Amino acid sequence: MSIQAEIEALEQLSALDQELVRLEQELEKERDALGGKRVQQQQLEAKLAAIQSSTHDMERVRNELITEARQMGVQLERSREKLARCRTEREVNAAQRETEELRKLYRDREIETQKLAGLIEQAHKDQEDTTQQRDAVAAELGQSAGAAETRVDQLEAEAAARRTEREAAVKLVPPVLYRRYEMIRKRRGSAICYTIDGTCSACHISLAPMAFQVLRRGKAFDQCPSCNRIMYYRDEPVASNDGEDAQADDSDGASETDASEDES
């Protein structure tokens, strides 16, 4: 395999890796945005359920208190009738104590009922506010979730396609070179750099003139003395990925065009 072919294979691999990094970042962003809204919705649902449950409890207790107060009202009425029928002072005193006691119990329940009525009113208001918030988030999710999910699907499909291409690209790189590439990529994010005029395209350090001349002869790769990326020589900067094919080099002579079998 010629050095030029290896350079092309590495460039292809590197371009795919950069694209995969970009896709993963975008995917993460989309998933986070979607996830955040979902979490918010769940939290509001949970809050709403808690408010409803406590409102229900308070209403039950209030109804019990009202029933008790009603019963006490009846007892109080009887107690007053009893008081009217009393003959002796002792009977009068006892009946008065009973009436007083019942009146106090009745009042306690009235006060508690009023307190609860205030709390229940507040809870109803909380419930209304929370329902509004929940509905707003749900509406936002309804509008954006469909679009975001489609976007996530697209990005995932794109990433899967790039990974398949990557598998093919890896096969074009000699294993030893690939292992070096991966080691540097994992540490630096990108693993290759080039030089046109004696400086590293990635970290911009100047190379020793001798090292540059060796690279320029194009017989081997080097490693940047500063960033350690795999370095090679180029005539011109990488413009974009559009012109990849223009770099094709037939000089390695590994042509298989003559291998076709002619069976006439």
Ligand SMILES: [Zn+2]
């Ligand atoms: Zn460098």
